[in-house]
Amino acid sequence: DAGITQSPRYKITETGRQVTLMCHQTWSHSYMFWYRQDLGHGLRLIYYSAAADITDKGEVPDGYVVSRSKTENFPLTLESATRSQTSVYFCASSDQSGGNYEQYFGPGTRLTVT
Amino acid sequence: AQTVTQSQPEMSVQEAETVTLSCTYDTSESDYYLFWYKQPPSRQMILVIRQEAYKQQNATENRFSVNFQKAAKSFSLKISDSQLGDAAMYFCAYRSGRSQGNLIFGKGTKLSVKP
Numbered sequence: 416d417a418g419i420t421q422s423p424r425y426k427i428t429e430t431g432r433q434v435t436l437m438c439h440q441t442w443s444h445s446y447m448f449w450y451r452q453d454l455g456h457g458l459r460l461i462y463y464s465a466a467a468d469i470t471d472k473g474e475v476p477d478g479y480v481v482s483r484s485k486t487e488n489f490p491l492t493l494e495s496a497t498r499s500q501t502s503v504y505f506c507a508s509s510d511q512s513g514g515n516y517e518q519y520f521g522p523g524t525r526l527t528v529t
Numbered sequence: 530a531q532t533v534t535q536s537q538p539e540m541s542v543q544e545a546e547t548v549t550l551s552c553t554y555d556t557s558e559s560d561y562y563l564f565w566y567k568q569p570p571s572r573q574m575i576l577v578i579r580q581e582a583y584k585q586q587n588a589t590e591n592r593f594s595v596n597f598q599k600a601a602k603s604f605s606l607k608i609s610d611s612q613l614g615d616a617a618m619y620f621c622a623y624r625s626g627r628s629q630g631n632l633i634f635g636k637g638t639k640l641s642v643k644p
Binding site for chain 1: 533562571572573574576579620624630631632633634635636637
Protein backbone atom coordinates (compact mmCIF):
# COMPACT_ATOMS: atom_id res chain seq x y z
CA ASP A 416 0.00 0.00 0.00
CA ALA A 417 1.13 3.53 -0.68
CA GLY A 418 1.93 5.77 2.23
CA ILE A 419 4.21 5.85 5.22
CA THR A 420 4.53 2.89 7.52
CA GLN A 421 6.34 2.25 10.77
CA SER A 422 7.36 -0.99 12.39
CA PRO A 423 6.97 -2.29 14.95
CA ARG A 424 3.86 -0.53 16.23
CA TYR A 425 4.64 -1.55 19.79
CA LYS A 426 7.95 -2.53 21.34
CA ILE A 427 9.07 -3.38 24.84
CA THR A 428 12.78 -3.57 25.47
CA GLU A 429 15.18 -3.59 28.38
CA THR A 430 17.56 -0.89 29.46
CA GLY A 431 20.87 -1.14 27.63
CA ARG A 432 19.56 -3.04 24.61
CA GLN A 433 19.81 -1.78 21.08
CA VAL A 434 16.54 -1.30 19.24
CA THR A 435 15.76 -0.10 15.73
CA LEU A 436 12.52 1.51 14.65
CA MET A 437 11.76 1.27 10.97
CA CYS A 438 10.13 3.83 8.71
CA HIS A 439 9.22 3.31 5.07
CA GLN A 440 7.51 5.66 2.62
CA THR A 441 6.36 4.95 -0.91
CA TRP A 442 6.06 8.50 -2.25
CA SER A 443 9.79 9.05 -2.88
CA HIS A 444 9.63 12.15 -0.70
CA SER A 445 13.04 13.72 -0.29
CA TYR A 446 12.60 14.78 3.34
CA MET A 447 12.04 12.46 6.27
CA PHE A 448 11.80 13.18 9.97
CA TRP A 449 11.75 11.44 13.34
CA TYR A 450 9.82 12.95 16.23
CA ARG A 451 9.13 11.73 19.72
CA GLN A 452 5.94 12.51 21.59
CA ASP A 453 5.88 12.73 25.36
CA LEU A 454 3.15 13.91 27.70
CA GLY A 455 3.50 17.63 28.28
CA HIS A 456 5.97 18.14 25.45
CA GLY A 457 4.06 17.75 22.23
CA LEU A 458 6.26 16.38 19.43
CA ARG A 459 9.97 17.09 19.35
CA LEU A 460 12.32 16.55 16.43
CA ILE A 461 15.03 13.94 16.89
CA TYR A 462 16.66 13.76 13.44
CA TYR A 463 15.80 14.63 9.91
CA SER A 464 17.08 13.84 6.45
CA ALA A 465 16.95 15.97 3.32
CA ALA A 466 17.91 13.12 0.95
CA ALA A 467 19.64 9.78 0.89
CA ASP A 468 22.91 9.93 2.83
CA ILE A 469 22.09 13.39 4.22
CA THR A 470 21.00 13.54 7.85
CA ASP A 471 21.08 16.15 10.57
CA LYS A 472 20.26 16.53 14.24
CA GLY A 473 17.07 17.97 15.59
CA GLU A 474 16.17 19.21 19.05
CA VAL A 475 16.69 15.97 21.02
CA PRO A 476 19.25 13.75 19.19
CA ASP A 477 21.22 12.34 22.13
CA GLY A 478 21.10 8.56 22.33
CA TYR A 479 19.79 8.10 18.80
CA VAL A 480 21.40 7.21 15.49
CA VAL A 481 19.85 7.40 12.02
CA SER A 482 20.82 6.36 8.54
CA ARG A 483 19.32 6.80 5.12
CA SER A 484 20.92 4.63 2.47
CA LYS A 485 17.72 4.58 0.40
CA THR A 486 15.25 7.40 -0.17
CA GLU A 487 12.31 5.35 1.05
CA ASN A 488 13.75 4.14 4.36
CA PHE A 489 14.78 6.07 7.45
CA PRO A 490 15.52 3.79 10.41
CA LEU A 491 16.03 5.15 13.92
CA THR A 492 18.33 3.25 16.27
CA LEU A 493 18.59 3.53 20.01
CA GLU A 494 22.07 2.18 20.60
CA SER A 495 21.65 1.58 24.34
CA ALA A 496 18.06 2.18 25.38
CA THR A 497 17.31 4.13 28.55
CA ARG A 498 14.03 4.55 30.42
CA SER A 499 13.92 8.20 29.42
CA GLN A 500 13.53 7.02 25.83
CA THR A 501 10.15 5.48 26.62
CA SER A 502 7.93 7.42 24.24
CA VAL A 503 5.82 7.34 21.12
CA TYR A 504 7.93 7.79 18.00
CA PHE A 505 6.60 9.27 14.79
CA CYS A 506 8.19 9.20 11.39
CA ALA A 507 7.12 11.77 8.80
CA SER A 508 7.94 12.58 5.22
CA SER A 509 7.60 15.64 3.04
CA ASP A 510 8.07 16.50 -0.60
CA GLN A 511 8.62 20.26 -0.20
CA SER A 512 8.52 20.90 -3.90
CA GLY A 513 6.12 23.25 -5.60
CA GLY A 514 5.24 24.98 -2.36
CA ASN A 515 3.87 21.85 -0.71
CA TYR A 516 5.06 21.83 2.87
CA GLU A 517 2.74 19.27 4.34
CA GLN A 518 4.31 16.54 6.42
CA TYR A 519 2.73 13.10 6.28
CA PHE A 520 3.01 11.12 9.47
CA GLY A 521 3.27 7.42 10.06
CA PRO A 522 1.04 5.68 12.64
CA GLY A 523 3.67 5.86 15.38
CA THR A 524 5.62 3.31 17.41
CA ARG A 525 5.03 3.05 21.15
CA LEU A 526 8.34 2.10 22.76
CA THR A 527 8.61 1.08 26.39
CA VAL A 528 12.03 0.68 27.99
CA THR A 529 11.97 -1.32 31.23
CA ALA B 530 14.66 29.99 18.60
CA GLN B 531 11.04 29.75 17.66
CA THR B 532 8.48 28.59 20.21
CA VAL B 533 4.83 27.62 20.03
CA THR B 534 2.50 27.97 23.00
CA GLN B 535 -0.91 26.42 23.47
CA SER B 536 -2.26 27.79 26.73
CA GLN B 537 -5.31 25.55 26.99
CA PRO B 538 -4.38 21.98 28.01
CA GLU B 539 -8.03 20.93 27.79
CA MET B 540 -11.19 22.30 26.24
CA SER B 541 -14.75 21.08 26.07
CA VAL B 542 -17.57 21.89 23.65
CA GLN B 543 -21.16 20.83 23.22
CA GLU B 544 -22.01 18.99 20.03
CA ALA B 545 -23.06 21.42 17.25
CA GLU B 546 -21.52 24.37 19.08
CA THR B 547 -18.41 26.36 18.15
CA VAL B 548 -15.07 26.22 19.93
CA THR B 549 -11.83 28.14 19.51
CA LEU B 550 -8.42 26.75 20.35
CA SER B 551 -5.63 29.22 21.02
CA CYS B 552 -2.06 29.22 19.78
CA THR B 553 0.64 31.84 20.02
CA TYR B 554 4.13 31.66 18.62
CA ASP B 555 7.36 33.54 18.90
CA THR B 556 9.58 34.23 15.91
CA SER B 557 11.67 36.98 14.41
CA GLU B 558 11.16 35.67 10.90
CA SER B 559 8.76 36.98 8.30
CA ASP B 560 8.60 33.84 6.16
CA TYR B 561 6.94 30.91 7.89
CA TYR B 562 4.01 28.53 7.87
CA LEU B 563 1.56 27.55 10.55
CA PHE B 564 -0.40 24.34 10.90
CA TRP B 565 -3.03 22.70 13.03
CA TYR B 566 -2.80 18.94 13.41
CA LYS B 567 -5.44 16.65 14.90
CA GLN B 568 -4.49 13.51 16.79
CA PRO B 569 -7.43 11.21 17.60
CA PRO B 570 -7.08 8.27 19.99
CA SER B 571 -5.68 6.21 17.09
CA ARG B 572 -2.54 8.39 17.42
CA GLN B 573 -2.51 9.21 13.72
CA MET B 574 -1.45 12.81 13.06
CA ILE B 575 -3.85 14.45 10.62
CA LEU B 576 -3.34 17.86 9.05
CA VAL B 577 -6.40 20.02 9.66
CA ILE B 578 -5.42 23.34 8.18
CA ARG B 579 -2.40 25.39 7.22
CA GLN B 580 -1.61 29.07 6.82
CA GLU B 581 1.17 30.78 4.94
CA ALA B 582 2.41 33.85 6.79
CA TYR B 583 2.51 35.96 3.63
CA LYS B 584 -1.21 35.43 3.07
CA GLN B 585 -3.48 37.90 4.85
CA GLN B 586 -6.60 35.88 4.22
CA ASN B 587 -7.45 33.39 6.93
CA ALA B 588 -7.44 29.77 5.82
CA THR B 589 -10.64 27.73 5.96
CA GLU B 590 -11.36 24.04 5.46
CA ASN B 591 -15.04 23.21 5.75
CA ARG B 592 -15.95 23.58 9.44
CA PHE B 593 -12.40 24.55 10.40
CA SER B 594 -11.06 28.07 10.11
CA VAL B 595 -8.23 30.05 11.60
CA ASN B 596 -7.83 33.55 12.93
CA PHE B 597 -4.31 34.51 11.94
CA GLN B 598 -3.09 37.68 13.63
CA LYS B 599 0.46 38.14 12.37
CA ALA B 600 1.33 41.21 14.40
CA ALA B 601 0.09 39.56 17.58
CA LYS B 602 1.69 36.23 16.59
CA SER B 603 -1.56 34.45 17.22
CA PHE B 604 -3.04 31.54 15.27
CA SER B 605 -6.29 30.26 16.72
CA LEU B 606 -8.42 27.42 15.33
CA LYS B 607 -12.19 27.70 15.21
CA ILE B 608 -14.26 24.56 14.87
CA SER B 609 -17.87 25.21 13.90
CA ASP B 610 -20.78 22.79 14.31
CA SER B 611 -18.64 20.52 16.48
CA GLN B 612 -19.07 16.80 15.96
CA LEU B 613 -18.27 13.85 18.20
CA GLY B 614 -15.51 12.88 15.77
CA ASP B 615 -13.75 16.17 16.46
CA ALA B 616 -12.74 14.93 19.90
CA ALA B 617 -8.95 14.66 19.82
CA MET B 618 -5.67 16.30 20.73
CA TYR B 619 -4.98 19.35 18.61
CA PHE B 620 -1.46 20.55 17.99
CA CYS B 621 -0.39 23.89 16.62
CA ALA B 622 2.88 23.77 14.66
CA TYR B 623 5.31 26.26 13.14
CA ARG B 624 7.61 25.81 10.17
CA SER B 625 10.28 28.34 9.32
CA GLY B 626 10.53 29.31 5.68
CA ARG B 627 14.28 28.86 5.97
CA SER B 628 14.35 25.52 7.75
CA GLN B 629 14.73 22.06 6.30
CA GLY B 630 11.06 21.55 6.91
CA ASN B 631 10.94 20.39 10.48
CA LEU B 632 7.95 21.44 12.54
CA ILE B 633 7.97 23.01 15.99
CA PHE B 634 4.93 21.87 17.94
CA GLY B 635 2.98 23.26 20.84
CA LYS B 636 2.12 20.94 23.72
CA GLY B 637 -1.38 20.36 22.51
CA THR B 638 -4.98 20.93 23.56
CA LYS B 639 -7.25 18.02 24.37
CA LEU B 640 -10.72 18.70 22.98
CA SER B 641 -13.74 16.85 24.34
CA VAL B 642 -17.11 16.98 22.59
CA LYS B 643 -20.21 16.43 24.71
CA PRO B 644 -23.30 14.91 23.09
